[in-house]
Amino acid sequence: ATAVTLSRRIEDAEDVKRLIIEKLKYAVGKDPEHSVRQDWSAALILAVRDQLVDHWMASTRRAYDQxxxxxxxxxxxxxxxxLLKDTIINLGLEAPVREALTELGADYDEILRSEPxxxxxxxxxxxxxxxxxxxxxxxxxxxxxxxxxxxxxxxxxxxxxxxxxxxxxxxxxxxxxxxxxxxxxxxxxxxxxxxxxxxxxxxxxxxxxxxxxxxxxxxxxxxxxxxxxxxxxxxxxxxxxxxxxxxxxxxxxxxxxxxxxxxxxxxxxxxxxxxxxxxxxxxxxxxxxxxxxxxxxxxxxxxxxxxxxxxxxxxxxxxxxxxxxxxxxxxxxxxxxxxxxxxxxxxxxxxxxxxxxxxxxxxxxxxxxxxxxxxxxxxxxxxxxxxxxxxxxxxxxxxxxxxxxxxxxxxxxxxxxxxxxxxxxxxxxxxxxxxxxxxxxxxxxxxxxxxxxxxxxxxxxxxNGVTPRRWLHSCNKPLSDLLIETIGEDWIGDLEAIEAVAPYAEDAAFRERFRAAKHENKCRLVTEIQSRVGIHVSPDAMFDVQIKRMHEYKRQLLNIMEAVAQYFAIRNDPAADWTPRVKIFGGKAAPGYEMAKLIIKLINDVARAVNSDPVVGDRLKIVFLPNYNVSTAERIIPAADLSEQISTAGMEASGTGNMKLALNGALTIGTLDGANVEICDRVGRDNIHIFGLTAEDVANYRVSGYDSRAVIDGNETLKTVLDAIGSGVFSPEDPNRFRAIVDRLSYDDYFFVTADFAAYLDEQRKVDRAFMDKEDWTRRTILNTARVGWFSADRAIRDxxxxxxxxxxxxxxxxxx
Ligand code: 26Y
The missing domain is CATH 3.40.50.2000 (Glycogen Phosphorylase B;)
Structure with missing residues (x-):
C-alpha cells in the first residue's frame, strides 16, 4: 500500500478548482449548486489541509530518522x-486560490471571514x-x-x-x-x-x-x-x-x-x-x-x-x-x-x-x-x-x-x-x-x-517577538506589497532584513506611497467602524489605538481621562488649530473584574457625549470596538497611527501589541515598561513618545508613599476631569456611576494614573504637533517599521x-x- 503514490499537489487554479469540487462532493457531501458559504469554506480548508499532509509526514519522518x-x-x-488565510499565504497559494474561487462563483474574502x-x-x-x-x-x-x-x-x-x-x-x-x-x-x-x-x-x-x-x-x-x-x-x-x-x-x-x-x-x-x-x-x-x-x-x-x-x-x-x-x-x-x-x-x-x-x-x-x-x-x-x-x-x-x-x-x-x-x-x-x-x-x-x-x-x-507572516505580510497587504517591491521579500522569513527600507525614509516619493498604504488601511477600518458601531470617522484624522485586555495596570483609564481633558479644551476654543483624532479602544474585561467593566462603561459614556457634540465634530471621536480578538486586531493594527502602551512602569511584562503596531508603522506613546524600553532603544528616542514614571520611580513611591490628593489639587485640568467624571457629567441618568473610579484615584491610586497624568497630556500635545508635519511623521513611522525587525518571533525562538x-x-x- 505504501508504494501507491497519491498526489493532490496544487500547481495552478485548475488544480484548486478540481480539489475544491472533490472536497465539496466527497467530504462535505454537497453539490456545488446547493453549497452555502459554510460548505465552500469547509471544502477549501480541507483542500488546503491536504497540501500540508505530505510535508507534515516528511517533517515527522525527518525528526525520527535524524x-x-x-x-x-x-x-x-x-x-x-x-488559520486559512495565513496557511494559504505561507504555501504561496493565494493567486491560484483566488482565481479558482472567482471562477467557481464564490467570494474568497467572504469565505475567509466565515472561518471561526x-x-x-x-x-x-x-x-x-x-x-x-x-x-x-x-x-x-x-x-x-x-x-x-x-x-x-x-x-x-x-x-x-x-x-x-x-x-x-x-x-x-x-x-x-x-x-x-x-x-x-x-x-x-x-x-x-x-x-x-x-x-x-x-x-x-x-x-x-x-x-x-x-x-x-x-x-x-x-x-x-x-x-x-x-x-x-x-x-x-x-x-x-x-x-x-x-x-x-x-x-x-x-x-x-x-x-x-x-x-x-x-x-x-x-x-x-x-x-x-x-x-x-x-x-x-x-x-x-x-x-x-x-x-x-x-x-x-x-x-x-x-x-x-x-x-x-x-x-x-x-x-x-x-x-x-x-x-x-x-x-x-x-x-x-x-x-x-x-x-x-x-x-x-x-x-x-x-x-x-x-x-x-x-x-x-x-x-x-x-x-x-x-x-x-x-x-x-x-x-x-x-x-x-x-x-x-x-x-x-x-x-x-x-x-x-x-x-x-x-x-x-x-x-x-x-x-x-x-x-x-x-x-x-x-x-x-x-x-x-x-x-x-x-x-x-x-x-x-x-x-x-x-x-x-x-x-x-x-x-518576546511576533510573527511577521501574520502581523505584517498577511494582515497588511498594501504595506507588504510596497515593501516587497522596494526591498524584496527576504524580510518575511528574516525580519531583520526589513532594516533595508530605512534609507527610503528620506525619499519623498516613497513616503507618499507609505502614506497611501496607511490611508488604504484606514479607509477599510472607517467602513468597519461605520458598519459595526455606526460612528462616522474621517480617515484623515490620527487613529490613536489602545487594544489589549482591560486591566487597571494597562491604564485605559488614563487614556480616556486625556480624552475628557481634550474634549473640554476643544469646547472652550473650537476655532483653535486642533489635530483631529479618533481614539479607538478594544479589549475584554474578565467577567468578574468590576472595575475593568466600569472603565468600559466610562469609555462608552464619554464616547456618547463627545461623538454627539456638534461643537466637536471631527476634532475628536471615540470608538469602542466590541469583541476585540485576533481577527479584529488584524484589521485595526495596519490602520493605526498611534500606539498606546501606557502601563504603569514595571507592570507590563513585555507587551506584544506594541511590536505589531510599530512594525505596521504606528508611533508609540508609552512608558518605559516591558519591551517598550527595547523598542525605544532600537527605533531611537526621537521616533517614540516616552513619558511618565520609570519602574524605579514607581518602586520608590511604593516605599515612600504617594499622595494623589495633593497631585490632584495641584493640577487644575486633572481636577476638572475627575470632578466631571465623578459628578455625572457623562452619566446624568446615574450621576454616581463613576464615583468608585474617582475615589480610587483620589485615595488609593495604586496604578499611578494621577501621577502620570500631566506628563501624558504634555506628550500627547507633542504627538499632535508631530502629526501635523506629515512628511516628518511619515519619516519617523518608516523608521519604526525598519527598525523593529529584531522583535520577530523567529529571533525569540532562536534565542x-x-x-x-x-x-x-x-x-x-x-x-x-
Ligand atoms: C492564573 C490565570 C487564570 C491566568 C491566565 C492568563 C493568569 C495570567 C494569564 C495571562 C497572562 C498574560 O497574557 N500575560 C502577558 O503575556 C504576554 C506574553 O509574554 C506579555 O507580553 C504581557 O506583558 C503579559 O501581560
Whole structure:
C-alpha cells in the first residue's frame, strides 16, 4: 500500500478548482449548486489541509530518522485565530486560490471571514504561544504545542447600553476542519483518592477516579510550508460513557454523570485570573493536559530510545507560565512510579528537561493552591513536591546566606498554607526566563530575588517577538506589497532584513506611497467602524489605538481621562488649530473584574457625549470596538497611527501589541515598561513618545508613599476631569456611576494614573504637533517599521533554541530536503 503514490499537489487554479469540487462532493457531501458559504469554506480548508499532509509526514519522518531533539511547548492557551488565510499565504497559494474561487462563483474574502476565530486564549500569553508555533515551523524545529481543546473559547463580548455583556463562544459548532481526531491516542488521567505505602516502602496511588484525555491534532505550517509541526489539543472523555446499570434502572441523568464530569474539564477557557470560583476545576484542567502531554511525549521518546536517563538530550519542555507547573511533579511521578527510577535520578532528569517562562510579576496572578485542595486532587503529587522541597531546603541551608527559608519554600507553611506554583516551576527547571530585559531584571529584584541568589544564572530574559507572516505580510497587504517591491521579500522569513527600507525614509516619493498604504488601511477600518458601531470617522484624522485586555495596570483609564481633558479644551476654543483624532479602544474585561467593566462603561459614556457634540465634530471621536480578538486586531493594527502602551512602569511584562503596531508603522506613546524600553532603544528616542514614571520611580513611591490628593489639587485640568467624571457629567441618568473610579484615584491610586497624568497630556500635545508635519511623521513611522525587525518571533525562538532548549535550528537546505 505504501508504494501507491497519491498526489493532490496544487500547481495552478485548475488544480484548486478540481480539489475544491472533490472536497465539496466527497467530504462535505454537497453539490456545488446547493453549497452555502459554510460548505465552500469547509471544502477549501480541507483542500488546503491536504497540501500540508505530505510535508507534515516528511517533517515527522525527518525528526525520527535524524533522532532530532524535540521541543514541547505546554500552554493552557493558544490564541491562534483564523488559520486559512495565513496557511494559504505561507504555501504561496493565494493567486491560484483566488482565481479558482472567482471562477467557481464564490467570494474568497467572504469565505475567509466565515472561518471561526479560534480564541483558545485570553491575550498576550496565548497569542505568544501561537506566534511561537508559527516560528518553530518556519525555523524547522521539530516541535509540538500541547494544550486544551476548549469547547468554548474566550467569551464573546457585546456592548449593551455601554456595558460589557458576555456570551459563550462556540467555535466548534460549525466544525473545526483543520483538525484530525486521533481516537487511538488516549491516556488515563487519575484524580483524587489516596496514597498507600506498601510494606516494602513503595508508595502506590489509588485514585478515586480516572478519566481519559483524547488527542486532536492541527497541522501548523510556517513560512513556505516546508516544515509542519503539530498542535495537539486534549479533550476530556469519560472512561465509560454511560453507566448501564443506572440507565437500565431508569436513572438517565445520573447514568451520564461521569461523562459530564469528564467533559467539563475541557469545556471552558478560564477568562483570566480574577474569579475565585472554580479553583478545583482549574487545577484539574492544569493537571489533565499536563499529564496527557507528558505521557504522550514519553511514549514517543520510548518508541525510539531505550534509555530513559537520556531524556534531556532528546526532549526540551517549555512551561508557558505556571499553568503547567504541575509538570515538575507529574514527570517525577511518571519516571518513578511507572519507569522505576529513584527520586534523585528522576529529579535530575526533570530539571534538565523542563524550563519555565514567567509572564507576570503581579503577586495576585502567581498561582498558589491550598494544601487542602491540592492534597485532595493530587495526593501523590503533594508527597513528591514535599520531597523536592526538602532537597531544595537543604540547598538553601547549605548556601550559608542570610535567607528567610520560609520565603523560598515551595510549600508555604506560613499564612494560608499552600503550594507556590511559581516556586515549583522555578526549582524544577534548569532555565527560567522573563519576556523582556526589564521584566527579567525585575524578576531578580522582586518575586524571585531569593531563588535567584540560590540558583544564580538560572534566570534569563528572552524578549518576546511576533510573527511577521501574520502581523505584517498577511494582515497588511498594501504595506507588504510596497515593501516587497522596494526591498524584496527576504524580510518575511528574516525580519531583520526589513532594516533595508530605512534609507527610503528620506525619499519623498516613497513616503507618499507609505502614506497611501496607511490611508488604504484606514479607509477599510472607517467602513468597519461605520458598519459595526455606526460612528462616522474621517480617515484623515490620527487613529490613536489602545487594544489589549482591560486591566487597571494597562491604564485605559488614563487614556480616556486625556480624552475628557481634550474634549473640554476643544469646547472652550473650537476655532483653535486642533489635530483631529479618533481614539479607538478594544479589549475584554474578565467577567468578574468590576472595575475593568466600569472603565468600559466610562469609555462608552464619554464616547456618547463627545461623538454627539456638534461643537466637536471631527476634532475628536471615540470608538469602542466590541469583541476585540485576533481577527479584529488584524484589521485595526495596519490602520493605526498611534500606539498606546501606557502601563504603569514595571507592570507590563513585555507587551506584544506594541511590536505589531510599530512594525505596521504606528508611533508609540508609552512608558518605559516591558519591551517598550527595547523598542525605544532600537527605533531611537526621537521616533517614540516616552513619558511618565520609570519602574524605579514607581518602586520608590511604593516605599515612600504617594499622595494623589495633593497631585490632584495641584493640577487644575486633572481636577476638572475627575470632578466631571465623578459628578455625572457623562452619566446624568446615574450621576454616581463613576464615583468608585474617582475615589480610587483620589485615595488609593495604586496604578499611578494621577501621577502620570500631566506628563501624558504634555506628550500627547507633542504627538499632535508631530502629526501635523506629515512628511516628518511619515519619516519617523518608516523608521519604526525598519527598525523593529529584531522583535520577530523567529529571533525569540532562536534565542530559546540556543539558550534554553539546546536544539539546533536546521538550515534552509535541510528543511527543503
Ligand atoms: C492564573 C490565570 C487564570 C491566568 C491566565 C492568563 C493568569 C495570567 C494569564 C495571562 C497572562 C498574560 O497574557 N500575560 C502577558 O503575556 C504576554 C506574553 O509574554 C506579555 O507580553 C504581557 O506583558 C503579559 O501581560
Amino acid at each position: 533522532d532530532q531533539k524535540r521541543v514541547y511547548y505546554l500552554s493552557m492557551e493558544f490564541l491562534i485565530g483564523r 476565530d479560534a480564541a483558545l486564549g485570553n491575550g498576550g500569553l496565548g497569542r505568544l504561544a501561537a506566534c511561537f508555533l508559527d516560528s518553530m515551523s518556519t525555523l524547522g524545529i521539530p516541535a509540538h504545542g500541547y494544550g486544551i481543546r476548549y469547547e468554548n473559547g474566550l467569551f464573546r463580548q457585546s456592548i449593551r447600553d455601554g456595558w460589557q455583556a458576555e456570551e459563550p463562544e462556540d467555535w466548534l459548532v460549525t466544525g473545526h476542519n483543520w483538525e484530525f481526531e486521533r481516537p487511538e491516542v488516549v491516556y488515563n488521567i487519575p484524580f483524587g483518592g489516596e496514597v498507600i505505602t506498601t510494606p516494602d516502602g513503595k508508595p502506590i496511588w489509588h485514585p478515586a477516579e480516572v478519566m481519559l484525555a483524547a488527542a486532536y491534532d492541527t497541522p501548523i505550517a510556517g513560512w513556505r510550508g516546508r516544515h509542519v509541526n503539530t498542535l495537539r489539543l486534549w479533550a476530556g472523555k469519560p472512561a465509560k460513557r454511560v453507566d448501564l446499570d443506572r440507565f437500565n434502572r431508569g436513572e438517565y441523568l445520573s447514568a451520564m454523570e461521569a461523562a459530564v464530569r469528564a467533559e467539563t474539564v475541557s469545556r471552558i477557557l478560564y477568562p483570566d485570573d480574577t474569579t475565585e470560583e472554580g479553583k478545583n476545576l482549574r487545577l484539574r484542567q492544569e493537571f489533565f493536559f499536563t499529564s496527557a502531554s507528558l505521557q504522550d511525549l514519553l511514549r514517543r521518546y520510548l518508541s525510539s530510545h531505550d534509555d530513559i536517563t537520556k531524556l534531556p538530550e532528546k526532549v526540551a519542555i517549555q512551561l508557558n507560565d505556571t499553568h503547567p507547573a504541575i509538570a515538575v511533579a507529574e514527570l517525577m511521578r511518571l519516571l518513578v512510579d511507572t519507569h522505576g527510577l529513584s527520586m534523585e535520578v528522576a529529579f535530575q532528569l526533570t530539571r534538565n528537561t523542563l524550563s519555565y517562562t514567567n509572564h507576570t510579576l503581579m503577586p495576585e496572578a502567581l498561582e498558589r493552591w491550598s494544601l487542602q485542595l491540592f492534597g485532595s486532587v493530587l495526593p501523590r503529587h503533594l508527597d513528591i513536591i514535599r520531597w523536592i522541597d526538602e532537597q531544595h531546603l537543604r540547598t538553601a541551608a547549605a548556601a550559608k546566606r542570610t535567607l528567610d527559608l520560609e520565603r523560598v519554600r515551595i510549600v508555604d507553611h506560613t499564612n494560608g498554607q499552600g503550594v507556590r506554583m511559581g516556586h515549583l516551576a522555578f526549582v524544577g527547571s534548569h532555565r527560567v526566563n522573563g519576556v523582556s530585559a526589564l521584566h527579567a531584571d525585575l524578576m531578580k529584584q522582586t518575586v524571585f530575588h531569593d531563588l535567584d541568589s540560590l540558583y544564580p544564572s538560572r534566570i534569563l530574559g528572552v524578549t 530559546y533554541a540556543r539558550e534554553i532548549w539546546n536544539v539546533e535550528t536546521p538550515s534552509a537546505e535541510e528543511i527543503n530536503q
